[in-house]
Amino acid sequence: MTRDIGEALAGVCEEAAALILPLWKSELEVFRKADESPVTEADRRGEALILERLNALFPGVPVVSEEDASEFGTPDAIGPRFFLVDPVDGTKAFVRGDPNFTVNIGYIENGRPVAGAVCAPATGETWFTAGGKAMKRTVGGTAAQIAVRAWPAGAAVALVSHTMKEETAVKLAEQYGFDLREPMDSSIKFCRIAEGAADIYPRHGPTMEWDIAAGHAVLDAAGGQVTTPDGAEVVYGKAAEDFRNGWFVARGA
Template identity: 40%
Template sequence: MTALQEWYTWLEPLREIAETAGERILEVYRSSDFAVEAKDDESPLTRADRAAHETIAAGLRRLTPDIPQLSEEGDDIDAVTRRSWNNYWLIDPLDGTREFIKRNGEFTVNIALIDNGRPVLGVVHAPDLATTWSAAAGERAYRFDSNGMQTIATRRAQSPLTVVVSRSHREAAIENILERLGEYHELSVGSSLKICRVAQGEADLYPRFGPTCEWDTGAAQCVLEAAGGRIMDIGLQQLRYNQKDSLLNPDFIAVGDVDYDWQRLVSALNWEQR
């Protein structure tokens, strides 16, 4: 069995781990009457984060005891140690802090397997929406919801473009980009659901020019690439992982149609001079 074949056998148990973590989050989310400004040791948000992290960490240890884990809620791991890993699990137990606080349901559990800087397995689970996206490199991307399992795919770019924007993080740079696009359709979504919307052919472009961490994007990037799209930095290079000391992503765009002239758009928007 090749490595890719073995990874693919992990996809279903990985989805089960993410969905079990989602159940732990919903136990807190639906039982608490809360308004949280930031994480603290007593907040429902922190309890949900930790419950999801512990569920995922234990599940992955059972599935792959020899593969290290890098989680937003886990121990700090120095760059020298991280850079020695050929592959590892990249985890955001609860992505979409502001959406959780607003109780709009647009938060996710993100789990990715990173191999030599590339996401090769990815599961994004939206607990309150009862929807999961999953993919393996070299395979198709899937969505699981009340209608069962469906194959998803990106679409050819349509004019005017449909642009996904963050529901809670609206940087001035994004406003400038939208102004320069001229006519466009806007879709506001929270958490890594933005990338999933591109992956399932509902949008053409998601630009992000603000701070994100690698665990925010790894799982959804795998789904998007399996669906036919790509995440690229402003030099149009594919986003890669564990390549530097920091875990912060560069500015990036997530696109559905890889054959569209994104270079022309980048040049027209003058992003590097913004």
């Protein structure tokens, strides 16, 4: 199995996005998972489609997916190759009617995200890896290469959570040196940095591997990086920690 599968993953994400989009702003019932996070029928339908497609395209490659993990738990161990799937990252945004929710598939080899695709159903944008590069296309359009931008002195933009407290944002600005900040949900933050629209996404809070793997792959391919705050590599396949991440920082150039 080749690593260069990002465009195939993009097609699956776009198919799931087309299934999910009619449910946006449709007043779907919101359920609560064991951890009190929200889940909707869009999450469930999108995941079912993605799992079916991945099984057909890549038989035998394990998949760790958010809703399945929520219901049945994460595997106790995982091999060197597997997929990480989040059918609707940014469910809270989806429920609010905001456009910043995404469909995500990341492919992991030996602890690294080597291919991935992220689709934003509300805007029709898809970002994916291809031939060692990062690409972007919109519905009906052709794909074009994207890349991170140089750090703009005096105008660096950080993408942060809607719920971040002001004192926390000020401390992060002092630590990382950004000048402006924009609140945004979901893995689209990685993609905005990858396409040169923003510069840094510091995450000093909990996430799961399926939240970030696809965006990480795209950002890496665009010339950016995702590390721990002290510069160490972010690795995947942490079965012993139930696939939870520690703090990380996503950056452009």
